[in-house]
Structure formats: C-alpha cells, structure tokens
Amino acid sequence: MAEPNGEWLGKGFSSLKESKLWYKENVVFPRNGEYKITVEQAMRKVGSVEGIQELDGITDIGIKIEKANKE
Template identity: 55%
Template sequence: MQTLKLLLLVGFCMGLVSCQEDLVFSEYKSFTGGWPKTDTLVFDFEAPDTIRPYDLFFVTRVNQDYEFNNLYLIAHITFPNGKQIGDTLEYEMAYPDGELMGTGMSSVKESKLWYKSNVVFTEQGTYDIAVIQAMRKFGKIEALDTLKGIMDFGIHLEKVKQAEN
C-alpha cells in the first residue's frame, strides 16, 4: 500500500513539473470581498520571442459566494507599438445544477479559461493585457458594483505543445 501511495505521489509531482515546463509567464491578482467593477486588472509581460506560438489562458479561483453560471469579461491586448485588440468574452463557470466547474476543493474551484491560442508575438517589447469584469444581474443594464466570489484572477502564457510524430 505504501508503494502505491509513493508511486501516485511521484506521478503527480512529475505531472506538475511537466505542466510547469510549458509555462512562460504567470501572474495573479487577488481580491478581498470580490472583484469591483472599477478594478481594471493589468498584466504586463515581455514577448518571449518572435517565432514560437503561445497559448494565453485566464485562470480564476472562485468560492461558493460566486452566484452565476457564467463570467463575462472585456479584455484588451496592447502591443508594443500601441495597437490594441479588444474582446468581449463569456465563460461557463457552473453546471446547470449550480455546481461550480473547475478543479480543487468543493468550496474553492480553479478554472483555466482559454483566451487566445497559437499567438506569435511578432514584435519585441512589452505586451499589456487589461481585463475588466462585465457581469450584470439578469434584466439589469448596469454592471455589478462588486462581483462576489472571485478570489483570484490571473493569466498564464504557455508554450504551444508540439504534436508528437
């Protein structure tokens, strides 16, 4: 039994290390009491190179105070030359029965949300990603003052996994 536990632990650790090898940049912003509508989250990173493709993910950690089945975000990428690309995004955060999606304990769930795939940073320099939450109550026009239940929000920049032959 001890041998089985040891093998499982070693396998888990190796899996974590192999996932981390592809991670180029990671940054999180934490909240106390939720994400205020006035908070624009800005993540700055240097272009790793101008040849290789990368995947961009948003990562959320939410608790049971998160009362929605989805998450609306508005994101802008600013290139080193000042050019901007904007996106309005919707992500599913809960199953139809209200159970939160993601990994982790039953009270806190982490979700890795796909943002951009196969991005080649053609310009050297600093890229900025700015994100705001755009959640509203059903039937309301104005945004929520504070999106409760969001504990952390971050981005991951990862090398695209090459297909094996």
C-alpha cells in the same frame, strides 16, 4: 462560474476552483519585451442590462500564457 443549479464549475475543493478557458490561440508577439494584459469582468444579473461592478468572493485571478507547439 457555476451551473444554473448553483453547482460550481472547475477543479478544486470547497469554493476554491480552477477553470481553464482558452481566450485566443495562435497569437504572435512580434518582439521580445514586456506586454500589458488587462482583464475586466463583464457579469450581470439574469434579466438585467446593468453590469455588476464587483464580484463577491472573487479575490484573485491568474493568467497563463503558453508557447504553442509547432507542428
């Protein structure tokens, strides 16, 4: 992810960056067990309706699920 001027967003060095994006909050998993999470990119070029199939330079992503603090 980058600013319109090309400056990279996120923390890190060189072109390796970490960006934290909150997707959903207060999601409850009703039972203990294994869950499957699917991530799909949906980028497109400016002015184009057609999606980009692969993102150059993206080699890895990570997901962290945190237990909410009960207040």
